[in-house]
Structure formats: structure tokens, C-alpha cells
Amino acid sequence: MSFSRRYGYKPVKDIIQLESMNDELKARLWNAFQNCYLPERRLGFISLALDSLPGRILDAFFKQPVDNTASWDSHYSELKKQFLNCSWYEVYDFIEFVARNLSEYESVNKAGDFREICNEILEEENSAYRFIGAHVTKITSKIEIEAIEKAISQSRYDVVSVHLNQALTLLADKEKPDYRNSIKESISAVESLCKKIVGEEKATLGQALKKVEQKYELHPALREAFSKMYGYTSDEDGIRHALMEMDSLRYEDALYMLITCSAFMNYLIEKSKL
Structure with a gap:
């Protein structure tokens, strides 16, 4: 995790790829396509089943003229060039097209496998999109990302921003994401803010929320x-609730908690006029 991400200097929108795509994500999606649908090329030969694939995609997707007398390698090189020149949204169009329209090549690799591999890459590279069925679907909106950025930037208390930045760091770590502790940090940010609002550093989140409820008509x-969420994540030994003991906690679980806690904190800050 880079310095700029660890300390919150890189905007959330640059960490969670919503209306953009970095070169790493684009390259990995190309590799997924090549490995799933053109595996024989790596072995130095092309089967008859795959002979027409690059030309077909150039024609049907990129709407480029295809020279039937050109070599397979020529079509392949042009296909790769067209892909790498795609804008971020055209890349998502491309992988949708591949998953939905290349049924005759499924003897090489099932479209479902391609979608699964793409989803793994999209998660690892912190894309805001996933395959759901045959469609690439947004799982994070611009409004949600802005809620996280606002919560990080507007708080007057460093400790609150530290918890939120740490939640984002643990979530977005490409090498070793820690979704369980990202969730804990999101809840800890809410807890820290509530303690500041009521002026009681030793209060639990539940106790602080009760006072916020009474004072600000929460x-x-x-x-x-949020008291229940706190119960899911905190005790003297750390994580305790069955939800948090699951081995299957995923990116979307931690992202949901980060978004929810950020929105709630923005709400509390407005209520209390901090």
C-alpha cells in the first residue's frame, strides 16, 4: 500500500475505480480474455475453432475492416491494439461482449469461467463494477464514494479520519486485504465521533449514541x-459476532460497512454541527 493511500492523500475515487480504469486493471482484463479464449496461442499453434476469433471480434465489436487474407497474428495484433486503446467504459463493453457472444468458443473455456476470473480481478483491483450474470453492474455509486471522501475530510478530529483511512487502506490493499479489520475500523470511526460529540471519551458506542439520541433527536x-453493528465487531478480545467470524467476509461486506458508517457520520456531523 503506497504512502498516499495509507495517509489519505489519494482521493477515494482514485482508489475505488468508478469512472476510470488504470493500466493495471486494463492489462489484467486483457490477460483474462487471452488466457480463457486464446490459450493455445501460448503453445505456438492455433486450432481451427479459434482461427476466426480475432477477426470476428474486430468485425462485430470494434466495427473494423477485416482483411480475410491477413494472417491470424495480424488480426490478433490489431485486436490487442484496439483493446488497449479503449476508454474505461469500452473495456467493460468488451468483456460483456466476450461473455455473452462467443458461445461457439465455449469448448475452449466456459463464459462463466471468464466472468468469474474477471470478477476476481475487478475485486483485487478495486473496481466499482462486477459481473452479475452476463452484465457488468455497478456495485458502488459516485454518491457513495463522495460520502466516504466527505466523512474523511470534514471531521475536525484526526482520530476519526485515522480510523476511516485505515478502513479504506485495509479494504483496498491489493496484496493482503483485511476485510474483517476494515469493518472494525469503520465502526471505530463512528464510535470515536460519537464520543467527541457527547464529550465522553470512556463511553461505549451504545452509551454515546443514547446521549446523541437524547440531545440531537436521533x-x-x-x-x-449502530449499537448492534458495534456489538458485531467489538469486545475485549476484538471480533466476536458470528458474522465477523466467517471466513467468507468479502470486499463488498467491508465496502458496505465503510459506506454506511461514512454516511452515518456525515449525518451525525450535520446534526451536531461539528
Whole structure:
């Protein structure tokens, strides 16, 4: 994790790739396509089943003229060039096209496998999109990303921003993401803010929320919901709730908690006028 990400100097929108795509993500999606649909090229030969694939994609997707007398390598090179010149949204169009329209090549690799591999890459590279069925679907909105950025930037208390930045760092770490502790940090940010609002550093989140409820007319349902979230993540030994003991905690779980806690903190800051 780079210095700029660890300390919150890189905007959230540059960490979670929403309306952009860095070269690393684009290259890995190309590799996924090549490994799934053109594996024989690496062995130095091309089967008849794959002979027309580059030309077909150049024609049907990129709408480029295809010379039937050109070599396979020529079509392949042109296909790769066209792909690498794609804008971020055209790359998502491309992988959708591949997954949905190359059924005759499924003897080489099932489209479902390609989608699964793409989803692994999209998660590892912190893309805001995933395959759901045959469609690439947004799982994080611009509004949600702005909520995280606002919560990090507007708090007057460094400790709150530290917790949120750490939650984002643990979530976005490409080498060793820690979703469980990212969730803990998101909740800890809410806890720290509530303690500051009520002026009681030793209060638990539940105790602080009760006082916020009384002082600022916080809806009881919100107070109860976040008290339960705190119970999921905190005890004297750390994580305790069954949800947090699951081995299957994923990127989307930690992202949901980060977004939810950020939005709630923005709400509390407005309520209390910090």
C-alpha cells in the first residue's frame, strides 16, 4: 500500500475505480480474455475453432475492416491494439461482449469461467463494477464514494479520519486485504465521533449514541442499528459476532460497512454541527 493511500492523500475515487480504469486493471482484463479464449496461442499453434476469433471480434465489436487474407497474428495484433486503446467504459463493453457472444468458443473455456476470473480481478483491483450474470453492474455509486471522501475530510478530529483511512487502506490493499479489520475500523470511526460529540471519551458506542439520541433527536432505530453493528465487531478480545467470524467476509461486506458508517457520520456531523 503506497504512502498516499495509507495517509489519505489519494482521493477515494482514485482508489475505488468508478469512472476510470488504470493500466493495471486494463492489462489484467486483457490477460483474462487471452488466457480463457486464446490459450493455445501460448503453445505456438492455433486450432481451427479459434482461427476466426480475432477477426470476428474486430468485425462485430470494434466495427473494423477485416482483411480475410491477413494472417491470424495480424488480426490478433490489431485486436490487442484496439483493446488497449479503449476508454474505461469500452473495456467493460468488451468483456460483456466476450461473455455473452462467443458461445461457439465455449469448448475452449466456459463464459462463466471468464466472468468469474474477471470478477476476481475487478475485486483485487478495486473496481466499482462486477459481473452479475452476463452484465457488468455497478456495485458502488459516485454518491457513495463522495460520502466516504466527505466523512474523511470534514471531521475536525484526526482520530476519526485515522480510523476511516485505515478502513479504506485495509479494504483496498491489493496484496493482503483485511476485510474483517476494515469493518472494525469503520465502526471505530463512528464510535470515536460519537464520543467527541457527547464529550465522553470512556463511553461505549451504545452509551454515546443514547446521549446523541437524547440531545440531537436521533431516531431510535438508527441508534439501535449502530449499537448492534458495534456489538458485531467489538469486545475485549476484538471480533466476536458470528458474522465477523466467517471466513467468507468479502470486499463488498467491508465496502458496505465503510459506506454506511461514512454516511452515518456525515449525518451525525450535520446534526451536531461539528
